[in-house]
Amino acid sequence: xxxxxxxxxxxxxxxxxxxxxxxxxxxxxxxxxxxxxxxxxxxxxxxxxxxxxxxxxxxxxxxxxxxxxxxxxxxxxxxxxxxxxxxxxxxxxxxxxxxxxxxxxxxxxxxxxxxxxxxxxxxxxxxxxxxxxxxxxxxxxxxxxxxxxxxxxxxxxxxxxxxxxxxxxxxxxxxxxxxxxxxxxxxxxxxxxxxxxxxxxxxxxxxxxxxxxxxxxxxxxxxxxxxx
Ligand code: 5RP
Numbered sequence: 001x002x003x004x005x006x007x008x009x010x011x012x013x014x015x016x017x018x019x020x021x022x023x024x025x026x027x028x029x030x031x032x033x034x035x036x037x038x039x040x041x042x043x044x045x046x047x048x049x050x051x052x053x054x055x056x057x058x059x060x061x062x063x064x065x066x067x068x069x070x071x072x073x074x075x076x077x078x079x080x081x082x083x084x085x086x087x088x089x090x091x092x093x094x095x096x097x098x099x100x101x102x103x104x105x106x107x108x109x110x111x112x113x114x115x116x117x118x119x120x121x122x123x124x125x126x127x128x129x130x131x132x133x134x135x136x137x138x139x140x141x142x143x144x145x146x147x148x149x150x151x152x153x154x155x156x157x158x159x160x161x162x163x164x165x166x167x168x169x170x171x172x173x174x175x176x177x178x179x180x181x182x183x184x185x186x187x188x189x190x191x192x193x194x195x196x197x198x199x200x201x202x203x204x205x206x207x208x209x210x211x212x213x214x215x216x217x218x219x220x221x222x223x224x225x226x227x228x
Contacts, residue, residue: 001220003121004030010119010218011035013225014083017117017214020048023076025109026063027084028056028102031119035083040066053079055109056102057173073109082113086208087133088126089118089215093228094189096129098136098206101161101172107204111211118215122224125217129189129207134180135196136161136206141169143201144177150199154192156181176203 001009011034018024018039026036036052036059043050044067052068053076054060063070084106088096095118097103110116126132137158139147148158161170161178169177186192190209196202215226 006121006218006220007031007119008034010121010216010223011038013216013223014117014119015039015042017081017083017115018042018048018050020050022080023051023053023071023078025079025082025084025113026052026054026059026068027082027106027110028058028100029085031085031121032059032083033062035119036062036068037066040068043068051076053109055084055106056100058100058102079109079113081115081117082110083117083119084110086118086120086124086212087206088129088131089120089124089212090126090129090189092189093118093212093215093226094129094210095208095212096133096135096206097208098138098178099133101136101138101170101178103136103206104138104172104174104204107208110208115213116211118212119218120215121218128186130183130186134159134182135186137179137181137196138172138174138176138203138205139179140201140203141177144179147199147201148179151179151181154195155184158182174203
């Protein structure tokens, strides 16, 4: 079984969390893309009244293409469920997110969701956050250099993320830059998440401590369910 099939199996399992009349936060990335496509199919086949709240241009375009009616955060009183991928998951279900640079809107929506469901394949499971991936930090462009220097206090080395099919840095959906910060050690994810957000010029960071409710882990043997 290839990795895309494994991600798709986790996405299929996530459909069992969806009920009629729900407002569903739609995450960003390749795993969530499988979920959005499958959700569109389910909405059409079962004639469900589901509204999606996208976390990025990527998920908005995909939701439209998949036939999922979309609403904005300003239009809803509550978000029932949010579904998203992650770059790392530790044993306490703390996450690193933001490889797709959509972390700010993802956190705004997932923090408010009644249930935040995470979909990963088992390569994303780590013993401690920062083991494999840097922490993405969305910053106000004019402050990027000052913030990169400030991060040295935390023993982190930060790099400005560069675009691939555009000259210069990645520009987020909110018009900001991304710093990718490699930490020698993240001992307390919640504490680090708060500390990073207290640096002036930081918009949001990719540590999602204590907000995931359920993680569905795709493996060649099937989908495992982790709960806090
Ligand atoms: C985007 C994210 C993604 O959810 C995360 O990078 C996982 O993506 P994928 O499912 O493609 O591995 O945080 O900002």
